[in-house]
Amino acid sequence: xxxxxxxxxxxxxxxxxxxxxxxxxxxxxxxxxxxxxxxxxxxxxxxxxxxxxxxxxxxxxxxxxxxxxxxxxxxxxxxxxxxxxxxxxxxxxxxxxxxxxxxxxxxxxxxxxxxxxxxxxxxxxxxxxxxxxxxxxxxxxxxxxxxxxxxxxxxxxxxxxxxxxxxxxxxxxxxxxxxxxxxxxxxxxxxxxxxxxxxxxxxxxxxxxxxxxxxxxxxxxxxxxxxxxxxxxxxxxxxxxxxxxxxxxxxxxxxxxxxxxxxxxxxxxxxxxxxxxxxxxxxxxxxxxxxxxxxxxxxxxxxxxxxxxxxxxxxxxxxxxxxxxxxxxxxxxxxxxxxxxxxxxxxxxxxxxxxxxxxxxxxxxxxxxxxxxxxxxxxxxxxxxxxxxxxxxxxxxxxxxxxxxxxxxxxxxxxxxxxxxxxxxxxxxxxxxxxxxxxxxxxxxxxxxxxxxxxxxxxxxxxxxxxxxxxxxxxxxxxxxxxxxxxxxxxxxxxxxxxxxxxxxxxxxxxxxxxxxxxxxxxxxxxxxxxxxxxxxxxxxxxxxxxxxxxxxxxxxxxxxxxxxxxxxxxxxxxxxxxxxxxxxxxxxxxxxxxxxxxxxxxxxxxxxxxxxxxxxxxxxxxxxxxxxxxxxxxxxxxxxxxxxxxxxxxxxxxxxxxxxxxxxxxxxxxxxxxxxxxxxxxxxxxxxxxxxxxxxxxxxxxxxxxxxxxxxxxxxxxxxxxxxxxxxxxxxxxxxxxxxxxxxxxxxxxxxxxxxxxxxxxxxxxxxxxxxxxxxxxxxxxxxxxxxxxxxxxxxxxxxxxxxxxxxxxxxxxxxxxxxxxxxxxxxxxxxxxxxxxxxxxxxxxxxxxxxxxxxxxxxxxxxxxxxxxxxxxxxxxxxxxxxxxxxxxxxxxxxxxxxxxxxxxxxxxxxxxxxxxxxxxxxxx
Ligand code: AMP
Ligand code: ZN
Ligand code: MN
Numbered sequence: 001x002x003x004x005x006x007x008x009x010x011x012x013x014x015x016x017x018x019x020x021x022x023x024x025x026x027x028x029x030x031x032x033x034x035x036x037x038x039x040x041x042x043x044x045x046x047x048x049x050x051x052x053x054x055x056x057x058x059x060x061x062x063x064x065x066x067x068x069x070x071x072x073x074x075x076x077x078x079x080x081x082x083x084x085x086x087x088x089x090x091x092x093x094x095x096x097x098x099x100x101x102x103x104x105x106x107x108x109x110x111x112x113x114x115x116x117x118x119x120x121x122x123x124x125x126x127x128x129x130x131x132x133x134x135x136x137x138x139x140x141x142x143x144x145x146x147x148x149x150x151x152x153x154x155x156x157x158x159x160x161x162x163x164x165x166x167x168x169x170x171x172x173x174x175x176x177x178x179x180x181x182x183x184x185x186x187x188x189x190x191x192x193x194x195x196x197x198x199x200x201x202x203x204x205x206x207x208x209x210x211x212x213x214x215x216x217x218x219x220x221x222x223x224x225x226x227x228x229x230x231x232x233x234x235x236x237x238x239x240x241x242x243x244x245x246x247x248x249x250x251x252x253x254x255x256x257x258x259x260x261x262x263x264x265x266x267x268x269x270x271x272x273x274x275x276x277x278x279x280x281x282x283x284x285x286x287x288x289x290x291x292x293x294x295x296x297x298x299x300x301x302x303x304x305x306x307x308x309x310x311x312x313x314x315x316x317x318x319x320x321x322x323x324x325x326x327x328x329x330x331x332x333x334x335x336x337x338x339x340x341x342x343x344x345x346x347x348x349x350x351x352x353x354x355x356x357x358x359x360x361x362x363x364x365x366x367x368x369x370x371x372x373x374x375x376x377x378x379x380x381x382x383x384x385x386x387x388x389x390x391x392x393x394x395x396x397x398x399x400x401x402x403x404x405x406x407x408x409x410x411x412x413x414x415x416x417x418x419x420x421x422x423x424x425x426x427x428x429x430x431x432x433x434x435x436x437x438x439x440x441x442x443x444x445x446x447x448x449x450x451x452x453x454x455x456x457x458x459x460x461x462x463x464x465x466x467x468x469x470x471x472x473x474x475x476x477x478x479x480x481x482x483x484x485x486x487x488x489x490x491x492x493x494x495x496x497x498x499x500x501x502x503x504x505x506x507x508x509x510x511x512x513x514x515x516x517x518x519x520x521x522x523x524x525x526x527x528x529x530x531x532x533x534x535x536x537x538x539x540x541x542x543x544x545x546x547x548x549x550x551x552x553x554x555x556x557x558x559x560x561x562x563x564x565x566x567x568x569x570x571x572x573x574x575x576x577x578x579x580x581x582x583x584x585x586x587x588x589x590x591x592x593x594x595x596x597x598x599x600x601x602x603x604x605x606x607x608x609x610x611x612x613x614x615x616x617x618x619x620x621x622x623x624x625x626x627x628x629x630x631x632x633x634x635x636x637x638x639x640x641x642x643x644x645x646x647x648x649x650x651x652x653x654x655x656x657x658x659x660x661x662x663x664x665x666x667x668x669x670x671x672x673x674x675x676x677x678x679x680x681x682x683x684x685x686x687x688x689x690x691x692x693x694x695x696x697x698x699x700x701x702x703x704x705x706x707x708x709x710x711x712x713x714x715x716x717x718x719x720x721x722x723x724x725x726x727x728x729x730x731x732x733x734x735x736x737x738x739x740x741x742x743x744x745x746x747x748x749x750x751x752x753x754x755x756x757x758x759x760x761x762x763x764x765x766x767x768x769x770x771x772x773x774x775x776x777x778x779x780x781x782x783x784x785x786x787x788x789x790x791x792x793x794x795x796x797x798x799x800x801x802x803x804x805x806x807x808x809x810x811x812x813x814x815x816x817x818x819x820x821x822x823x824x825x826x827x828x829x830x831x832x833x834x835x836x837x838x839x840x841x842x843x844x845x846x847x848x849x850x851x852x853x854x855x856x857x858x859x860x861x862x863x864x865x866x867x868x869x870x871x872x873x874x875x876x877x878x879x880x881x882x883x884x885x886x887x888x889x890x891x892x893x894x895x896x897x898x899x900x901x902x903x904x905x906x907x908x909x910x911x912x913x914x915x916x917x918x919x920x921x922x923x924x925x926x927x
Contacts, residue, residue, distance in 0.1 A: 052466070052473040053435035054384060060268050061168055061385060062476055065535070065572030066190045069220045069332065071165040071382035072481035075899075076332050079196075079223040094329065094899065098227045101202050102326050105228055109319035111295075113152040113205040113230075125254060127285045131180040131277075137191050143174070143181055147198040150176050152205040152230075154287035157185075157214045158267040158280060165385050165478070166332070169221045170267035173284035180281045185221070186268065190572070192222040202228045207291045209233050209246045209283075211322070216330040231322040232287060235294040238318050239301065246283065253293050254286045294318075338459060339374030346370050346394055365450075369401035372447040375455055379462045380436050380443075385478040391436045393419050404448045408441045440466070475554065477571050531566035532557070540569070595635030595891045602630040607885045608878050609643055611858030617866070620874050627878065635889055642888030646881070647854065656860045660851045662686030663742055665726045687721050689743040689851040695721040696739035700758075734762040743851025 061067075069076050079097045096102070134143050147153055154175040161167030172183040185192055198204055199218070206226050208214055210233040218224035236244035250256040262279040272280070298315040335341050347367050374397060381391045392400075392415070399418035405411045412433055419432035437444065443462065453461075466473040467483045475483065530548045532540045548567050551557035557567040593602050606613065607627040631639060651658045664686035687695075695718035722731055722739050731739075737760050741749060752758060865873035882900040885891070 051439060052384075053439045054474050057435070059163060059385070060186045061164060061189075061478070063186075064168075064189045064477060067477040067572065068223060069166050069330070070481045071385055071478050073334065073338070073382075074332075074481060075334060076220065076330055078219065078329060079225065094331075096225070096327055096329055098200055098225050099327065101200070101227050102323050105202055105323045106320050109316050109323070110202055110205070110228055111315060111319055112203075122289065125286065125289050127180070127281060131182060131281055134181050134183040135187055137188065137194075140183065140188055140191060140194050143183070144194050144198060146176065146179075147174070147195075147204070148201070150204060152177075152207060152288065152291075154207040154284045154291070155214070156208065156280070156283040156287070157217055158263070159213075159217060160266065160268050162266075162387050162390055163268075163385075165381050165387060166220065167217070167387075169217050171272075171280055173280050175281075175284040175288060177288055180285050182272075182277065182280060184270075186270070189221070192224065195222070196224050199224045200227045204228065205230050207232065207287045209249070209287060209290075210244075211325050212328070215326055215328055219330040226326045227323075229322040229326050230291055230295075230319060231325060232290050232294055234321040234325070235291070235298060235318045238314055238321070239294065239297055249290050250282065250286055253290050256282065256286060258282050337375070337455065339371065339376070339378035342378070342388065342394075342397075343367075343371045343374035346374065346397055349394075350398060366401050369404060369448060370397060371455065372458065373397045373400055373444075375459060376443055376447055376462060379459060380440065380466075382482055383463070383467050383473055383479040384436055385476065386434070386436060390434055392434065393432075395419060395421075396433070400444065400448065404450075406445060406448065408445070411437070411441060411444050440472075469550065475556065480571075530564055531561070533560065533566060533568040535569055535572065537568070592630065592893055593632035593635050594629045594893045595631050595639070595889045597893045598632035598635070602632055603636050605629055605631040605636055605639055607639075608881045609647060609854070609858070611647075611854035612862055612877070612881075613858075614855070615859045615862035616874055617871070620871060627882070629891075629894070631889075635891075639885055639889050642884055643881070646884045647857075650861060651857060654861055654864060656857055656864070658854050658857045660689055660743070660856055663689050663692060663725065663851065687724050691721050692725050692739050692742055693744070693852070695719070696736045700733070700736050700740065732762075737761075737763045745850045748850055 075094065078094050081097045132139075132143075134140050156173045157169050158171040158173075159167050160170045168189075169185045172185050174181040174183060183192075199206060205228050207230045208226075209231065211226065211229055211231045215226050215229070218226065232246075232249060233244045236249070241248070245260075247258055247260055250258055258279065262276055265276055267276070269276070295315060298318055301314040333341070347370055350366075373392065377388055377392045377397065380386070381388045384391070395418040396415045399414050400411065403410075403414055405414050415433040415437060419430065443465075447458065463483065465471060467475060467479060473479075530545055532548070532551075534540050545565060548557070548559075548565055551567055551569065552559060556571060557569045560566050560568045592598060605628065607629065613621065613627075647658060650656075698718045699715065699722065719731070722736065723729065725739060725742075726735060741760075741763075744752065753760070861877075862874065865877055869876070879900055886900060
């Protein structure tokens with residue numbers, strides 16, 4: 001079974017790699033076992049229920065195959081049209097596909113439909129007994145045909161949002177002048193895109209009342225975008241009507257009363273009760289007539305400024321404002337950490353509302369419990385596709401956090417008591433506690449126990465326990481991406497592959513580029529053998545056998561080909577390759593180069609160079625995963641070169657050089673006569689830190705037995721360098737060791753000792769640690785900067801002298817083998833390597849300010865940005881780096897939601913129902 005004799009070196013390599021992989025795996029195993037001991041003990045409890053209410057209950061949305069807005073934490077992908085300029089950078093941002101058309105309409109409104117509406121007569125206004133239900137695809141096609149010949153039609157939608165995380169459209173009412181249509185958008189969910197063209201057609205006016213939400217809902221569920229809208233509520237605003245509600249307009253213009261309470265009914269019901277059908281029809285049927293009346297008024301409206309010529313002035317303004325509504329884009333609320341916004345809203349509510357909650361409860365323990373509960377609620381709502389308030393009401397969160405029950409019975413009674421006075425915002429009956437709670441009591445008991453597990457761990461564990469390979473809750477199109485995002489289980493099933501990367505790391509650092517590529521690109525073919533098809537037969541991705549089995553074992557797919565094995569998914573994945581960068585595509589092909597799609601090898605690449613990033617304030621670092629991407633070696637080189645070039649530009653722009661030019665021994669500087677300004681003296685005294693280190697090392701190595709004659713000269717010049725550093729005095733071995741440590745970070749020093757096997761024998765360990773530490777401080781004030789930033793050789797932040805000496809090859813020094821686990825903020829690797837390493841990243845950053853790297857430059861730049869422009873300065877700076885990256889590489893495979901403008905904050909319109917604070921505080925969607 002051994003490798004052929006012709007490839008002995010390969011055999012050795014493989015052996016090493018395997019051994020290292022094993023070691024790594026073992027380390028991980030123990031670390032993991034240790035760090036999640038609590039959770040494991042708890043979840044492995046055999047008494048634990050392994051069932052979920054969703055195994056017996058069906059929800060209408062579970063029949064949807066094409067789910068555009070899933071409940072994962074990734075951003076919504078909007079429709080992408082093939083436009084001429086789609087090769088521009090805009091391709092990568094989430095833009096409105098009809099922005100151009102809508103902007104045109106806003107400048108030049110199309111009110112041609114008015115002539116048509118002028119014919120509106122009150123005579124045939126009555127809503128007769130007949131309407132058309134649209135429940136089949138042929139019927140829908142027929143409707144599309146009818147609408148495509150209309151100049152104008154009226155629209156309203158009904159939503160369901162209680163038993164769904166993001167909500168979904170349950171009914172669309174469409175009325176033409178001659179007919180009312182009720183479109184069953186539950187049964188027709190997957191084919192609703194058929195209506196896209198008529199809604200996007202600027203020649204057909206769509207009349208809505210208060211379209212702000214409908215516009216977003218249509219995008220969310222069907223990628224339907226409204227172009228050419230006339231919003232009767234906007235017309236009311238312009239006409240300064242005493243009220244702008246539809247009920248008022250119906251009453252005033254049509255003499256029709258409507259019971260708006262019905263909007264809160266459960267619109268998922270089938271068949272719809274007669275009363276609800278009448279209500280739904282009413283909402284659209286009269287809209288064309290009302291629009292007609294309002295248009296006439298708008299045309300007649302005059303003000304002092306309007307000339308007789310612009311009698312359309314107000315009408316045009318109404319049209320302009322309406323179309324401005326259409327420019328909105330649906331976005332998911334993205335939080336830094338799941339449940340965070342709700343938690344802080346609840347806590348602040350408690351703090352402001354001390355009448356209800358004793359102030360003693362607003363202590364840190366209470367707040368910690370609120371955070372945990374909100375995290376759990378968020379995760380559970382997403383993975384069961386339920387609204388937050390269905391899972392656990394705010395009152396229940398507060399009561400649980402305050403009383404910390406420890407038994408099922410107590411939890412049960414505390415929740416039902418807390419919900420006694422909750423008024424439902426929908427008329428869907430409230431179950432308290434919800435089945436989510438009742439079937440997953442153990443979670444609540446666990447998180448209310450005062451153990452010390454961090455929230456990240458908890459998050460990962462909840463997902464894994466419920467949705468992972470042995471999870472208790474069913475997988476669906478809604479929560480599928482949630483699982484993949486957590487890098488547990490299926491998404492990156494190939495852990496051996498991961499280990500192989502890791503093990504090769506040491507080798508790769510020293511390897512030439514060719515060797516490097518070769519090492520990383522020779523992947524076992526197993527990885528690419530299997531194919532996954534969508535249920536329409538289109539190829540979605542390649543993967544390994546384990547992944548196929550994962551789907552097959554769960555009846556999520558059927559086997560369609562044998563050699564190589566290929567499966568067809570039985571559910572509709574979120575998105576297709578042709579949607580380019582949607583989630584499913586990315587997660588299934590996650591391990592590819594975002595630049596060119598290369599899948600054989602890939603490396604982590606930091607878009608924001610770490611010499612800057614490590615100095616960012618903590619709260620601006622949280623979007624790490626966004627700015628770490630995978631690149632193949634070739635793309636990596638391109639991106640890296642562009643980044644280095646841009647660094648030099650930054651250095652010039654800010655007047656902050658990339659390298660520390662000279663160092664002097666601070667202890668001795670007071671002996672140097674009259675050069676109080678280090679800058680002024682920089683050209684005269686001191687030596688470059690690189691030279692100093694190289695010299696010190698050479699002398700320490702060869703000091704005892706002096707080298708042959710011809711190298712004597714070299715040694716003398718080395719000696720001169722070190723002497724210069726010490727102000728010209730004679731130097732001892734201790735001085736040499738001290739010089740070696742100049743500007744070396746503790747991290748570098750450890751690496752140095754380990755790698756070079758060097759023991760600092762002349763310096764006492766403690767004293768030199770201390771010396772080094774204080775040196776760090778003093779160096780800050782004594783190192784001086786060169787005015788010209790660019791030096792010939794280019795060293796990465798953490799590159800050692802000896803690495804630098806051999807790095808005449810393109811610098812691959814910031815390459816790190818990709819471990820899929822690190823891709824998200826919940827850093828699994830950290831968890832796996834145990835508590836001691838959890839803070840590793842920040843420690844590394846603290847200690848990374850090597851004088852040989854760009855650290856000091858980065859530090860100064862970031863300090864400058866923060867001082868001059870605050871956080872926004874840093875955000876803008878990041879955007880510049882993303883721009884550099886995109887321009888250098890034109891990456892075609894960036895993950896969903898990746899955005900040059902990514903800010904870590906979302907902008908929500910002041911009145912948007914999607915404003916996080918509103919949602920978080922549980923405010924009902926109201927009009
Ligand atoms: P409408 O067009 O006014 O019938 O409202 C459309 C949808 O918005 C309804 O189906 C509800 O899902 C939602 N909605 C509007 N107002 C409320 C409210 N006050 N409470 C709950 N849901 C509402
Ligand atoms: Zn469940
Ligand atoms: Mn309605």
